[in-house]
Amino acid sequence: MVKESDFAWAEEPVPVPPAGGFLVRNLMLAFDPAMRGWIEDRPSYLPPVGIGEVMRGSTVGQVVSSEHPGFAAGDLVQGMLGWQDWVAFGPGAPFVSKLPKGASPTLALGVLGTTGVTAYFGLLDVGRPKAGETVVVSGAAGATGSVAAQIARIEGCRVIGIAGGPAKCAWLTGECGLDAAIDYKREDVGRRLGELCPRGIDVFFDNVGGAILDAALARIALRARVVLCGGISRYNEERPSPGPSNYLNLVVQRARMEGFIVLDYAARFGEAVQRLAQWVAEGRIAWRADVQHGLENAPRTFLRLFRGENFGRQLLEIASPPL
């Protein structure tokens, strides 16, 4: 299990951008379970963060000074600016973009950020739900799961969310408009899935893995699609725990289990952000942010994800705009 002492606090002078560059002050930092994989010492879809390097992370920041023609002081920007206060950019094309019009930092890092876009492509492109189908989402109260579940609802599916605790379940069936929610901390997930999905699960959108994935695999419908978005139950294991023992049900049900990485959809992010922003504006996607405060609390805030303590997108406010 990752722990606070895996991170160290370091102070350095505020960087000075080269001529033609600009300086950004980070305002808000977002946390994903996937970040756990970034600090494993093994190759993956992104290189590991090295010891002594700034921890990678999505942020929203504000430009405080600029000689760059594309950015002006006061602009809100987002990008992988890491767990730090200040970032200096040179005169070239920077890996940051301006916030979508009218988007708050919280919304930009949540529904319109990586987690929302992940939900969008994972559900629609990999899961391909059809109206009337039964969609089950694990980690359904999380930043990705809650958006995936609500997109499925918008697409006309019957949607069941799996989450931990009565408050999250009540939010799913209330504000989020899901057809049912299963509290994995109190209920037998397999038995409840059997009751709630008498014709089987057509799309299972998995953020959790472990016993929940196995329970779902046992109840997939013919030609089901299992979307592997993540496996938070496994990210902190020293040695890999057993995989889903019911995987051969993929044969019996002629079903597909498929993983994806949202970075592959980078060229289509605009499409996703536009549709998600529209749905949010129409009040069709409910969302929550869990905002903690102070960069010094970044490690502690990261750990909230693995304890299931966050309710909504896990964010950390580093500073308040405008500076």
Add this chain to the structure above:
Amino acid sequence: MVKESDFAWAEEPVPVPPAGGFLVRNLMLAFDPAMRGWIEDRPSYLPPVGIGEVMRGSTVGQVVSSEHPGFAAGDLVQGMLGWQDWVAFGPGAPFVSKLPKGASPTLALGVLGTTGVTAYFGLLDVGRPKAGETVVVSGAAGATGSVAAQIARIEGCRVIGIAGGPAKCAWLTGECGLDAAIDYKREDVGRRLGELCPRGIDVFFDNVGGAILDAALARIALRARVVLCGGISRYNEERPSPGPSNYLNLVVQRARMEGFIVLDYAARFGEAVQRLAQWVAEGRIAWRADVQHGLENAPRTFLRLFRGENFGRQLLEIASPPL
């Protein structure tokens, strides 16, 4: 583990077909690992064989008498005629078909039978290999695996087979023309896959499951396809063993693991049989049959599959034509 005493020998008078029907004498019976699932008392893609019923199985038989316009005495037919000597059909449309022209019973039950057709659709439709890709097949010396591996070779892929014992491996790299073979009984499958597939596995065609599937999942390439054809290592388990612990590599590699059942391709069997027959006629697909003798040895012959004793399609000669 299924055992001989799970089966009983029963004698009855030779059945008499109704008016307009015909009588078939079974000549040759084929065995698949999948038959193990048919005697589990749980629903699957086919109903379980009930206690006291004739065991289900693919056979080639010969029509010995007929009043049916579609069949004449002497015709060779194939179908799911079961572990028995005689089958009587009525005047309607029977669930048997005549053998492809020029096909021996052995060929009709092998490369041109269920196993060959399973290999054809599983590899080409589910696996979708492209020329130049690396294809790995487990159970590669088996009736399905050997055909899948050779179709991949015909399609221009680099093909590695996993099989048990030096004789099977030598056959794969010799007559079958595979690029390499791994002897899972003597070699470290994971290490050898790493050496033989430096750029990863593009298509893994799995007949085995268990540790071999896990070793392959650890080494899949970007956008790999894992074709779940079967899992012979698991068919005789009383309680399900753990699944593949490396399944989350499907996320990292944006890969797909998919099951299929050949019955779904029934409408396209003709296409598969035609192409397979052509390849066999051209000498491009090597095949072997392991022919045992005597219906009374059916249970014992079935068990050979799970002990890895068969080398080639497992068949049992019940009687010799012509009668």
